[in-house]
Amino acid sequence: MTDHIHIARRRLLRAAIAGTGAALLTGCDALSNSQRFVDVLGVAEPLNQRIQRVLTGHRLAAEFPESMISPVFRPNGSTNPQTPEYLAMKGDGFANYRLQIVGLVERPLEFSLDALRAMPTRTQITRHDCVEGWSVIGKWSGVPLAYLLDLARLRPSAREVVFHCFDDIAGDGSRYYESIDLADACHPQTIVAHSLNGSPVPVANGAPVRMRIERKLGYKQPKYVRLIEVVDSHARFGAGRGGYWEDMGYDWWGGI
Ligand SMILES: Nc1nc2c(c(=O)[nH]1)N[C@H]1C(S)=C(S)[C@@H](COP(=O)(O)O)O[C@H]1N2
Numbered sequence: 001m002t003d004h005i006h007i008a009r010r011r012l013l014r015a016a017i018a019g020t021g022a023a024l025l026t027g028c029d030a031l032s033n034s035q036r037f038v039d040v041l042g043v044a045e046p047l048n049q050r051i052q053r054v055l056t057g058h059r060l061a062a063e064f065p066e067s068m069i070s071p072v073f074r075p076n077g078s079t080n081p082q083t084p085e086y087l088a089m090k091g092d093g094f095a096n097y098r099l100q101i102v103g104l105v106e107r108p109l110e111f112s113l114d115a116l117r118a119m120p121t122r123t124q125i126t127r128h129d130c131v132e133g134w135s136v137i138g139k140w141s142g143v144p145l146a147y148l149l150d151l152a153r154l155r156p157s158a159r160e161v162v163f164h165c166f167d168d169i170a171g172d173g174s175r176y177y178e179s180i181d182l183a184d185a186c187h188p189q190t191i192v193a194h195s196l197n198g199s200p201v202p203v204a205n206g207a208p209v210r211m212r213i214e215r216k217l218g219y220k221q222p223k224y225v226r227l228i229e230v231v232d233s234h235a236r237f238g239a240g241r242g243g244y245w246e247d248m249g250y251d252w253w254g255g256i
């Protein structure tokens with residue numbers, strides 16, 4: 001079953017509970033309403049859990065104790081972007097940074113770094129797995145993407161989220177980008193991370209903000225995020241396969 005079908009089913013369930021038309025529903029609050037559906041049902045625990053997993057896909061990636069945090073979070077890919085817009089922003093300590101949320105939303109939004117830091121924050125100690133064959137554990141804090149998408153209010157046509165980055169890793173004037181579906185965008189461990197191990201995210205690891213999408217491989221963790229665009233499909237970006245590395249042949253799903 002595809003995730004789009006999962007989302008369609010969530011919408012139907014919520015509509016059934018609320019007695020409203022499915023057309024009014026949006027992505028992330030449909031997820032929380034599926035929890036409500038389970039609560040309302042009051043079914044036996046194992047079935048309850050199974051329904052919740054099937055409905056929401058909210059299986060959590062493993063989280064680790066502080067004692068397992070790696071001494072250095074090994075940086076990879078772009079580690080010191082040289083694009084003019086990034087250098088200008090870095091030059092003033094990211095005071096002029098604005099994270100933009102645009103596309104298939106009712107309310108396009110932008111946030112300064114201070115605004116993001118003042119928002120609800122999730123902290124998670126997780127393992128990053130790069131396809132090159134190494135892993136590293138770090139403690140990330142940031143704003144759940146679901147929270148930001150609910151503020152922006154998804155339009156009914158929203159299906160995926162594309163992340164546009166500041167760095168030109170290909171060296172051809174293009175920019176790193178990535179994309180995920182709405183189920184991953186609304187996953188509780190999908191955060192717009194502004195700190196690593198209790199300090200601001202270092203430049204090498206994606207300052208001022210980078211995504212953590214914990215059920216995905218390393219290349220699906222975009223660093224140096226400039227703009228988050230809600231779309232119906234990633235087909236019109238880059239070479240159409242959903243990300244910089246996907247355009248080079250990597251798998252779009254990239255799940256762990
Ligand atoms: N913007 C951007 N994001 C990126 C990359 C990159 O080159 N540019 N590299 C990816 C890859 S392959 C990995 S393994 C991780 C590395 O994250 P880290 O530098 O914090 O270890 O970032 C991912 N996100």
Ligand SMILES: [Mo]
Pocket residue numbers: 076129130131132218219
């Ligand atoms: Mo990677």
